[in-house]
Amino acid sequence: MKIYRIITLFSLFILMQSCKNDSMSNNSITKTKTSIKHAKGFDIELVKNINKLTIKSPYPESTIFYEYYLVGVNDDASKIPIGSKIIKTPIERIVVTSTTHIPMLELLEVEKSLVGFPNMEYVSSKKTRNLIDTGKVQELGMDANLNTEILIDLNPDAVIGFSINGANSSFSTIERANIPVIYNGDWLEESPLGRAEWIKFFGILFNKEKMADSIFKSIEKNYLEAKEIATNSTIKPTVLSGIMFKDVWNLPSGESFVARLLQDANTDFLWKDTKGKGSLYLNFESVLEKAQHADLWIAPGYFSTKKEMIQASKLYTQFDAFNNNTIYIFSNKKGSTGGVIYYELAPTRPDLVLKDLIKIAHPTLLSDYELSFFEKMN
Missing domain, CATH: 3.40.50.1980 (Nitrogenase molybdenum iron protein domain)
Structure with a gap:
């Protein structure tokens, strides 16, 4: 009887190790991280050949992570966990809520996808101002109190928002209308290059990862060279x-x-x-x-x-x-x-x-x- 128990325990141990090794093997194959070097507020991972965007710092002192699976036309979404937030990419119509998002859209050459923005008088870029002046971008009111009726009528593929404390009734209304809201925490980054690296956040939404990476590498190179000169x-x-x-x-x-x-x-x-x-x-x-x-x-x-x-x-x-x-x-x-x-x-x-x-x-x-x-x- 004692020998039987030993054999049983040993078999169970082998089985557990086998499962553990299989799990590690599967993770190493199906999950890889991108080259996020400086930013601490987000990650981009490839999980079962689907890009997963994780927002780690959506607002100050947040203990909540937000995860979004970015599904392209030819992607197999059947293995995505039930109940996950799904964003169809590439995005074609977008609403952003901070002027700091505008230059990133323009560098990626997707500013024409912008359909709505709050407080448009604060936008300085000539490119985007021309879109505003010709009626291609709609005014959405105030940051903290978006005109959700106009926004929902615009039917964007995603709204890029930011939050001070996670409580935003406008975003809740938008999500109930089945329009995804993605929190952007770039303003919480402590390093200048970390903040600039959020261009990769926009790059993956528009299927322009390589372009975003190239743009950021140029900014990073210029920054580090200037820093060295200062010494x-x-x-x-x-x-x-x-x-x-x-x-x-x-x-x-x-x-x-x-x-x-x-x-x-x-x-x-x-x-x-x-x-x-x-x-x-x-x-x-x-x-x-x-x-x-x-x-x-x-x-x-x-x-x-x-x-x-x-x-x-x-x-x-x-x-x-x-x-x-x-x-x-x-x-x-x-x-x-x-x-x-x-x-x-x-x-x-x-x-x-x-x-x-x-x-x-x-x-x-x-x-x-x-x-x-x-x-x-x-």
Whole structure:
């Protein structure tokens, strides 16, 4: 009896190992990851010859993953788990909800697929503005309160949305109308290249994976080359950023997207050692104590001129950068309807932002380069 038990247990062990090995073998054959190098908020995998898009960071502090199976005309969808979210590709009609999505559509040459957008006056790109002006793109109201009636009538293949906390009644209404909503968390990426890599998110929706990969590799190459050039300077100018809102100074945290750019430009951002990926909220006195003698002041909020700053608060005149005319802004470069070009294009082209910062901080390193976004404040 004892021998029988031993044989039975041994047979069960062999069977379990065999199943485990088969499972590992099947996974190695049917599931492969793409070359997502910098972005942390999404993955693209090939599962049983079907592309699966996973959004890992749909909104801040989310513990929920969203998975979408992207099914082409010739794909066998019979093995997709029941109840899965399915997107038919390539997408032909799309709604996006952030101006940062516009440059990615244009780089992939699919901007004509755009049929609806909220707050269209903020769109700066000439290509997409022409589509808007000729009635090919419909106004959808406000980001947080989309006009779902118009959107549903447009019948897009997918809506690309973003969320602050996962609660959006407009998206729920859209999904009940059998229109897929795909969360885009590019704005949560902590690295500039991670944010730009979301072009691959759009690439796979339009069956333009190779094109998206090629575009990103070019941006990545330009960025890393510029970063290397910046290291040639032995001088690291000190940097102040941000501005006051109702007596509270708002500036980037040390682990933020902006702080990373300033670091890669070989500057000394004075709050580089702080924690967090968002913003710091400080009183004026603490900022003055730390940054009164900063060499540069980058992006002083919405102000366009020093005169505007003085009218808002004479306290700004206590900073050396104000008196030495070393304040640099991006707020003056706008599209025809008032949208700030930086907000739209910079996330997709961090290589240009980095070159701007290097040109400002180390003018001799990029002598032939002209600023793309920034200019000196007058």
